[in-house]
Amino acid sequence: MSATLSASTLLAVPLAPLVGSALAGLFGTKFGGNHLGRKVVHSITILGVLVAFVISAMTLKSVVVDGARFNATIYEWMVVGGLKMEVGFLVDGLTAMMMCVVTFVSLMVHIYTIGYMEEDAGYNRFFAYISLFTFSMLMLVMSNNMLQLFFGWEAVGLVSYLLIGFWFNKPTAIFANMKAFLVNRVGDFGFILGIGLIAAYAGTLNYTEAFAKADQLAKIGFPGTDWMLITVICICLFIGAMGKSAQFPLHVWLPDSMEGPTPISALIHAATMVTAGIFMVSRMSPLFELSDTALSFILVIGAITALFMGFLGIIQNDIKRVVAYSTLSQLGYMTVALGASAYSVAVFHLMTHAFFKALLFLGAGSVIIGMHHNQDIRWMGGVRKYMPITWITSLLGSLALIGTPLFSGFYSKDSIIEAVHESHLWGSGFAYFSVLAGVFITAFYSFRMYFLVFHGKERYDQNPDAHHDEHAHDDHHGHGHDAKPHESPWVVWLPLVLLAIPSVLIGYFTIQPMLYGEFFKDAIFVDGSKHHAMKELAEAFHGPIAMALHGLQAPPFWLALAGVALSWYMYMINPALPAAIKRAFGPVYRLLENKYYMDWFNENVLARGTRALGTGLWKGGDQALIDGAVVNGSWKLIGRLAGVVRWFQSGYIYHYAFAMLLGIFVLMTYFVWFNR
Numbered sequence: 081m082s083a084t085l086s087a088s089t090l091l092a093v094p095l096a097p098l099v100g101s102a103l104a105g106l107f108g109t110k111f112g113g114n115h116l117g118r119k120v121v122h123s124i125t126i127l128g129v130l131v132a133f134v135i136s137a138m139t140l141k142s143v144v145v146d147g148a149r150f151n152a153t154i155y156e157w158m159v160v161g162g163l164k165m166e167v168g169f170l171v172d173g174l175t176a177m178m179m180c181v182v183t184f185v186s187l188m189v190h191i192y193t194i195g196y197m198e199e200d201a202g203y204n205r206f207f208a209y210i211s212l213f214t215f216s217m218l219m220l221v222m223s224n225n226m227l228q229l230f231f232g233w234e235a236v237g238l239v240s241y242l243l244i245g246f247w248f249n250k251p252t253a254i255f256a257n258m259k260a261f262l263v264n265r266v267g268d269f270g271f272i273l274g275i276g277l278i279a280a281y282a283g284t285l286n287y288t289e290a291f292a293k294a295d296q297l298a299k300i301g302f303p304g305t306d307w308m309l310i311t312v313i314c315i316c317l318f319i320g321a322m323g324k325s326a327q328f329p330l331h332v333w334l335p336d337s338m339e340g341p342t343p344i345s346a347l348i349h350a351a352t353m354v355t356a357g358i359f360m361v362s363r364m365s366p367l368f369e370l371s372d373t374a375l376s377f378i379l380v381i382g383a384i385t386a387l388f389m390g391f392l393g394i395i396q397n398d399i400k401r402v403v404a405y406s407t408l409s410q411l412g413y414m415t416v417a418l419g420a421s422a423y424s425v426a427v428f429h430l431m432t433h434a435f436f437k438a439l440l441f442l443g444a445g446s447v448i449i450g451m452h453h454n455q456d457i458r459w460m461g462g463v464r465k466y467m468p469i470t471w472i473t474s475l476l477g478s479l480a481l482i483g484t485p486l487f488s489g490f491y492s493k494d495s496i497i498e499a500v501h502e503s504h505l506w507g508s509g510f511a512y513f514s515v516l517a518g519v520f521i522t523a524f525y526s527f528r529m530y531f532l533v534f535h536g537k538e539r540y541d542q543n544p545d546a547h548h549d550e551h552a553h554d555d556h557h558g559h560g561h562d563a564k565p566h567e568s569p570w571v572v573w574l575p576l577v578l579l580a581i582p583s584v585l586i587g588y589f590t591i592q593p594m595l596y597g598e599f600f601k602d603a604i605f606v607d608g609s610k611h612h613a614m615k616e617l618a619e620a621f622h623g624p625i626a627m628a629l630h631g632l633q634a635p636p637f638w639l640a641l642a643g644v645a646l647s648w649y650m651y652m653i654n655p656a657l658p659a660a661i662k663r664a665f666g667p668v669y670r671l672l673e674n675k676y677y678m679d680w681f682n683e684n685v686l687a688r689g690t691r692a693l694g695t696g697l698w699k700g701g702d703q704a705l706i707d708g709a710v711v712n713g714s715w716k717l718i719g720r721l722a723g724v725v726r727w728f729q730s731g732y733i734y735h736y737a738f739a740m741l742l743g744i745f746v747l748m749t750y751f752v753w754f755n756r
Contacts, residue, residue: 085142085150090169093132093139093179094218097186097211100128105208114204121204125211126190132218133183140176144599151224151288162283170224170287174427174603177594178221178359181434182352186214188575189347192442195571196343196449202246209246210347213239217352221359226275226285229360233271233324236353237264243348244340253339260333267323267330274316281309291366291605298370314367314374318381321357325411328385332678334408335392338400342445345400346438349407355430358414362423366605369421372505375611379419379500380507383514386412388676390521394528395672398455399444402529406481407437409518413496416511421611422499423604428587428594429492436480436489436583439576443474446572447533450565451540457529462538466565471534473576478530480583482523482640485628488587493519494631495595495617502616519636523643531651540565588624596621 104125108116116124142148150171157165169175189210197203216239220232237260245257279285281300282293300309321327326334337349348354361368361378368374386409393405410433417426448455450467464471480489497519500512567573593599596618608615621627631637650657662669674680 085139085148085171087150087152087154087169089135090139090150090171090222091154093135093183094215094222096128096131096135097125097218098128098215100125101208101211101215104204104211108204108208116204118203121207122190122194125207126187128211129183129187129190129214132214133180133187136176136179136183139171140180143171143173143176144593149602153224157227163279163285164225165227165285166225167228168224168286169222171222172603173599173601174359174362175221177427177431177599179218181431182214182217182221185352185434185438185579186210186217186347188438188442188579189343192346192445192572192575193343195569196445197341200341206243206246206341206343209239209243210344213243213348213353217356220356224287226278226287226290230272230275233320233356233360234268236348236356237261237268237324240264240337240344240348240353243344244337246340246344250339252336256333256336256339260337263330263333264323267320269319270316271320271323274313274320277309277313277316287363294366294370297367308371308373310367311371311373314364314371315377317364317367318357318361318374318378321361321415322381323357324360325354325357325415326385326408327357327381327411327415328388329678331385331389331408332675332682335401335404335675338398338404342400342441342448345404346441346445349404349441352434354407354411355414355434358411358418358426358430361418362427362604365423368418369605369607369611372610375419375421376506377419379416379503379505379511382412382415382417382419383507383511384412385409386416386518387514387521390518390525392672392675393525394521395669396525397458399447399457399460399529399533400441400455402457402525403437403440403444406440406522406526409522410437410481413493413515413518416500416515417496419505419511420496420499420503420508420613421606422496422503422613422617423606424595424600424614425492425495425499425617427600427604428591429489429496431590431594432480432488432492432583432587435579435586436477436487439473439477439579439583440481442572442576442579443470443477446470446568446576447474449568449572452565454540457532459539459542460533461536461540462534463540463565464534467567469567469573469576473573473580474534475530476580477583478526481526482643483519483631483636484640485631485637486584486588486624488583488585490631491587491591491624491627494627494634494636495591497636498617498620499613502613503611505611516635516639520639520643523640524647527644527647528651531647536652591624591627592621 104116104121106112108114108121139148148171150169153164153166153168155167157167159165171179190207193206193210197206200206213236216232216235218232220229220236223229223232241257241261244260245253247253275285278290278297281297282290284290284293294310297313298308298310301307302309302312305312322330334349334354338345368378389405389408389412393402393409396402396405410429414426414429414433417423417429446467447460447463447470450463450470451460454460476487480487483490483493497512497515500508500515503511595614606614671677
């Protein structure tokens with residue numbers, strides 16, 4: 081590709097998955113008459129995503145090697161006053177990296193789905209959905225304006241709703257997708273307010289034009305308050321990120337979203353959709369750099385999420401939910417980096433996390449297949465000898481997750497911890513404690529899951545719920561229900577191997593250009609005079625090897641090692657200890673088991689309060705006041721007045737004469753009385 085990127089070539093990136101999705105959805109399902117078979121459907125959707133990935137990789141090469149950039153309008157929808165509504169692409173280092181991550185992970189999930197959803201009745205519909213999701217996410221990351229950003233933002237939310245509730249006959253899945261949809265609407269309300277404020281005060285939705293007016297926005301106060309406008313804009317935008325990227329207290333939807341099929345857990349809730357908020361804040365860095373208040377707010381919210389969601393991972397027994405709470409905690413790490421003005425570090429962790437977390441989710445799905453639908457890690461054990469490929473890839477993913485030196489997760493997590501340590505914003509002390517404690521917690525729950533699944537005594541034949549699992553909705557794989565576990569088919573384990581490679585290596589090869597080179601030079605802006613965390617990191621960096629050697633002596637490594645050692649002792653050597661701790665700390669365990677009672681509060685306080693308010697407004701406001709008093713009351717009053725007036729218009733002369741005499745009598749009485 082030339083240094084000037086082609087608009088038509090870039091347009092093919094989102095359109096290729098869209099075409100595959102449209103063909104699969106229209107002609108491969110009941111809606112269009114089931115004209116396309118399963119092989120045709122998965123072939124055209126995989127081809128669409130493969131085309132998008134190849135072009136994305138070529139674009140990344142052109143951006144990195146040739147310095148190519150693209151920022152132009154593709155289609156102008158309409159102009160309202162001076163406000164342009166358009167479709168356009170902005171391709172720089174940040175966009176090109178996100179394009180490759182989205183398309184590569186999506187490609188792996190598409191291939192994996194062939195084996196995972198093999199005998200599901202909605203096979204073609206599922207492929208249509210995941211390709212549509214890929215299109216939506218690409219439109220989001222490639223946008224050069226906030227209208228298109230919001231379109232992609234809402235589109236991934238819609239497809240997420242469809243995928244979480246994919247098994248629409250399953251009540252828990254329907255509850256989970258509605259919960260995800262409603263919680264995201266709360267965040268999106270703040271997001272659209274932020275976009276609206278930018279449009280109102282900057283007069284544009286285009287990134288470049290809005291960023292050019294950032295200094296002007298920073299001088300304006302928010303009407304009627306002591307707050308600065310830029311702070312209100314940034315906090316509103318971040319509230320959108322809190323919903324999409326599952327930050328406390330809008331995190332409650334993500335664990336329940338595990339009710340959907342496992343491939344979407346890897347695609348949506350580990351690698352792409354939940355990182356949209358991280359990407360958006362990084363893209364808006366020229367605005368966020370102007371408000372220390374907003375950055376401190378982001379820092380504290382991220383720290384709470386990183387620490388307290390990690391605690392919940394310790395007590396989970398569902399293999400997918402353990403990984404889900406790990407995702408929540410790692411999203412908190414990324415958010416903390418954003419608050420420390422280390423946007424490039426946040427995006428770097430976004431990239432490394434996408435690979436090893438997708439690997440862990442797909443590995444969990446492979447275990448579920450091999451264990452014949454069992455998802456409870458208490459009834460596994462000894463799986464390593466039956467599923468060697470799943471075992472080794474899951475081990476590599478776990479080592480990357482806990483930040484083992486030389487693995488990709490080490491370079492990004494340690495950079496986050498150091499960036500927070502160098503930050504001097506309000507809340508950085510609490511954030512540093514949270515991310516440091518989170519290292520121990522992450523290592524503990526990750527290897528608790530690893531040891532219970534792959535090592536120790538075989539317990540899969542002791543599962544009291546095993547007779548129910550053969551009819552479970554989650555995995556209709558058609559591999560039989562033998563007594564022993566078995567390795568998954570190649571279409572399942574091949575994506576695990578391909579994801580394991582970047583999970584191990586990509587951090588080592590990309591840390592220098594992404595954090596300390598010019599990879600994000602015109603995509604991310606940091607005010608070095610006020611926020612110097614990245615400057616401090618750059619001065620201390622002497623190459624990936626030196627960083628790994630130093631990491632062996634640093635507190636995060638020893639905390640991770642302590643977490644692994646403690647989980648090994650508690651679950652392999654002394655398995656009676658966890659039960660004893662549970663009995664001794666019953667109230668704490670119940671607090672964690674009830675997820676800090678956040679769901680209870682939402683359902684019993686917010687939801688019931690909202691229903692009561694809605695019922696009051698409906699019955700008191702709508703029925704009684706509007707319908708009863710205003711609408712019905714007005715015509716009833718007119719009808720009664722008309723009835724009275726109609727009596728006087730009888731047509732009889734003696735009635736009119738009587739009325740005249742009565743009127744004269746009243747007037748005479750009035751004047752005599754008041755003129756005495």
